[in-house]
Amino acid sequence: MTDTAPDAPVLTKMPIDVVSDVVCPWCFIGKRRLERALEAVPDIPVTVRWRAYFLNPWVPREGISRRTYLERKFGSVERYMANAPRMVAAAEAEGLVYAIDKMTWQPSTIDCHRLIKWAGAQQPALAGAMKQRLMELYFAEAANLSERDVLVQAAADVGLDPDVITSRLATDQDEAAVTAEAEAAQRAGVEGVPCFVFGGVLAVSGAQSPEYLSEAIRRAFDTFQQKVATGEIADPERRPY
Numbered sequence: 001m002t003d004t005a006p007d008a009p010v011l012t013k014m015p016i017d018v019v020s021d022v023v024c025p026w027c028f029i030g031k032r033r034l035e036r037a038l039e040a041v042p043d044i045p046v047t048v049r050w051r052a053y054f055l056n057p058w059v060p061r062e063g064i065s066r067r068t069y070l071e072r073k074f075g076s077v078e079r080y081m082a083n084a085p086r087m088v089a090a091a092e093a094e095g096l097v098y099a100i101d102k103m104t105w106q107p108s109t110i111d112c113h114r115l116i117k118w119a120g121a122q123q124p125a126l127a128g129a130m131k132q133r134l135m136e137l138y139f140a141e142a143a144n145l146s147e148r149d150v151l152v153q154a155a156a157d158v159g160l161d162p163d164v165i166t167s168r169l170a171t172d173q174d175e176a177a178v179t180a181e182a183e184a185a186q187r188a189g190v191e192g193v194p195c196f197v198f199g200g201v202l203a204v205s206g207a208q209s210p211e212y213l214s215e216a217i218r219r220a221f222d223t224f225q226q227k228v229a230t231g232e233i234a235d236p237e238r239r240p241y
Contacts, residue, residue, distance in 0.1 A: 036210035037212075053182050060108060107144065111151055111169060199224030
């Protein structure tokens with residue numbers, strides 16, 4: 001017997017799946033905007049899950065020069081730089097730095113996603129911290145995320161054991177797992193990032209404003225609670241998307 005009212009609200013945490021890549025400028029901006037949105041809805045219990053996505057799956061494991069990358073993807077460096085001020089300004093408005101003139105190397109991000117996965121396995125909150133550190137290194141410090149020493153130091157910066165990370169990076173541990181996750185996002189219809197999936201009931205694409213995201217969270221949570229209460233969503237925190 002329980003004294004809980006029949007219509008009491010379901011308090012299960014709503015998963016927020018963030019599909020993004022660490023070298024995507026709008027993902028960098030979108031992460032900060034999501035954090036601001038969550039500050040605006042402190043009454044809604046959520047679990048943020050960082051999902052792998054390869055913005056540039058064709059970039060080789062060792063990376064390529066930034067110039068070569070921009071020429072191949074955008075046609076020319078000049079074409080990209082003509083549109084870049086909008087992203088730089090958007091990042092600055094969120095208190096972030098996009099040091100676009102300092103970047104010289106475009107990395108593959110498979111090892112970055114492995115680090116995020118390992119950080120989250122040690123402690124869920126560390127996944128977000130690991131992602132943030134990698135993004136700061138890439139966008140603000142123009143670091144080369146293809147270099148093993150850079151990745152190990154990034155892991156150490158958020159509290160992971162550098163010796164353990166060094167050993168793991170020397171293997172193919174979880175390469176298949178993060179690749180499968182990125183491919184699953186594409187099969188699910190994710191064509192642009194960041195993509196925020198709220199409780200498996202509402203998807204929002206793009207680095208929308210904190211106000212837009214907080215309202216989406218509230219709308220999604222109402223539907224999410226209803227589906228949990230009726231059994232349409234079982235074990236929601238283990239639901240993949």
